[in-house]
Amino acid sequence: MSAPKDGVIIITPPLPNTIITQAQPSTIGVKGDKGDPGERGPPGADGRDGIDGKDGANGRDGIDGKDGAKGDDGAKGADGIVGRDGVDGAPGKDGAPGLKGDKGDKGDAGADGERGERGLTGADGAKGDDGARGAKGDPGEDGARGLKGDIGDTGLKGDKGDSGADGVPGAPGKDGVDGIQGLPGLKGDKGDTGAQGLPGEKGDKGDQGIQGIKGDAGPAGSATNGLPAGGTTNQILTKTAATDYAASWQTKTFLATAGSNGQVQYRNGAALAAATKVSINADGNLLLDNTSVVRAANIANRAFLSTSDIYNTASEFPLGISTGFSSQREWLAHGDGVNIHRKAWDAAYYGTPVGVSMANSAALCEPQISYETAAAANSVAGMVCTSPMIKSFTTGVGGLYATIRLRIPTLTAGQRWFVGITNDLNAPIDQDPTTLTNVLGFGANAGDTNLFYITRATGTVTKTDMNMPANLGGAFYTFMFYAPTGLSNTTAIVRNGPYNMGGATTGLPEGRYYLRTWISTGTTTTKTAINISRGYIEHLYGTY
Known part of the structure; x- marks a missing residue:
């Protein structure tokens, strides 16, 4: 093993009291020549490709066929001798990439050589030729940690070496065994429906066909009147779906009543x-x-x-109606005297007012004032309300409702009386009621023994027998007159308690009308009277 080069740091696994040092670089040595490339061992022969299996029928993918057997790896060539590092040559052109050979087996690791003692650092000599690579020795003991040296100058970058020669291609491997034929794929899904074609042109109307032969009569239907069969008592027919004739008999439960009768x-x-x-x-x-x-x-x-x-x-x-929603006039007798209560009721009185003491009888149980005539011919007694009521045919403009309650204590033959509405504001005179104009009411002429309903505009008078005695039998009766707004008809009623004793409906001209009642002696000289208990007038409107 050669000594480490300048600037190389050797790192070993840390041991106790280990100090890592860096040698102080000296001058940069001359770069040695690039060594010749070592010989490349021959690559192993490639196994032959297996024959492709036949394509399965179209449709879904069939099961993949088995892979062919892998060819044997070629024998590993011997390692060439490691040459000395050559001088970096000029960068060569990239050669065409060679075929990639199969990866060889990993060789056995060599035995470690003995670790030699560390010698003194000698002066740098000329670089000798690289010796043969010896076996790797044991790691030497770590020396004492030296001082950190200065960082050396960066060496020049060497030229890129020439590419090594391509290795010889290995021999083709043997063909693999053919894979088993794949199963046919399942039938593919039905394709989507094509787009709607354009509508064709409308054809000409065909000739009318010959009338067909009349068919045989169908069998007679069942006698169900169009109702489904089945059902029980009290069931009802209920639709079960929106489909025509979909119905069935069903029992419906109704809420039970509570409480007692009524x-x-x-x-x-x-x-x-x-x-x-x-x-x-x-x-x-x-x-x-x-x-x-x-x-x-x-x-x-x-x-x-x-x-x-x-x-x-x-x-x-x-x-x-509430007094807050109408215009009302009132007239009330107090009783036992001639005092009266009036509300918006202006009136003219005729004859002599006389107080009537109240008593326990049908004629005297109500408060009343008696207006008496004189004991002389053509004498008149009574009251005319001078506050007008408006009758109009225009909707919402004018209507009236009036009542007056009275009785006739005595009536001698030849005497006459009247109660009703008229457009005349003058004082009453001794005359038969049927000679009045623009009038509607009840009364009796001098020769009448019964009460009559009398109405007249300016033409012929209408006189209807009420089949009641002219003197009313001395009892109290209420006379009512009702003309709704916007209508020409006016209704008159004579009433005793809950019973309508008589009445009729007629038309009256538009105008101002006044409620009045009077009695006269006629040609007689016998005193008579008319007793009034109360009066009421209500002005009607289209809205309140």
Whole structure:
């Protein structure tokens, strides 16, 4: 083993108290000539390529055939003698790459030579020829760690040596045994459908074919009336799909009712519950808290809700519109005297007002004021409300609703009276009611023994018998007049409690109308009177 060159660091596995040193470089020695390339051993012969197996049928890949047997490796050539390092020559052109030979077997490692003692460093002599490479000696003992030397100058880069000669190609290996024929591949998947072709041109309409022969009559259908067979009592027919005629008989479960008879049912979650304070009575009316009955009422063609207790089925107590949504006028007698309560009610009075003491009788149980005539012919008593009501055929412009409650204490033959609406604001005079114009109401002429419904514009008067005594039997009756906004018809009703004793509907011209009632002696000299309990006027609008 030659000594290490200048600038070479020898690294060995660390031992105890090991110090790694670097020799101090001296001057750079002359670069030796490049040694001749050593001889290249012959490569082993390549085995022959196996014959390719036959292609399998198209489709899926068949099973791969077995690989052919590998040829034997060629014998390893002997190593050539290591030549001395030659001087780096000028870089040669790259030769064509040679064929890559098979990798030879790894040789056995040589025995380690004995480690010699380390000699003194001598002066650098001329570089001698490289000696033959000796066996590798044992590693010497590490010397003491020297001082770190200065870094030597970088040596010149040597020229690239010539490429070595290509080795001789090895002999071809023997052909491998043919692989087993692969199994046929599975049938390939069906190809995608081709694109839709362009539509062809529309052909000419063909001639009408000859009418075919009438077919035989089909068998008679079953008597099902178009319903599916089966089903049981109380089942219902239910569609089972969107397909035509898809239906079957099915049993449906309905919510069970709750509470007692007549109680109103309402939804309570997924079940029905009973309203314990709302029910329907035997008459079909609404019963609230088992104490108050609510009925529908129609008075003079005007709809109301009417209430009563459960015992008084004959009486009605109409619920009117709130005073906050209408214009109302009121007239009320106090009773036992001639004092009255008025709200927006202006009036002219005729005759002598006389207080009537209230008493326990049908005629005297209500507060009233009696307006009496004189005991003389052609004497008149009564009241005219001078606050006008508007009747219009224009929707939303004018409508009226008026009531007045009165009675006739006595009426002698030849006397006459009237209650109703008219466009005349003048004081009443002694005349038959049928001679009035633009009038609608009830009354009796001097020769009448019954009450009549009287209506007249300017033409012929209409007089309808109410089949009631002209003096009303001395009892109280309520007279009502209703003209909805935008309509020409006006309805008049005479009413005793819950009973409409008579009435009719007629047309009235547009204009200002006034509520009035009066009585006169006619040709007689017997005093008479008209007793008034209350009056009410409501102006109607299209909206509130």
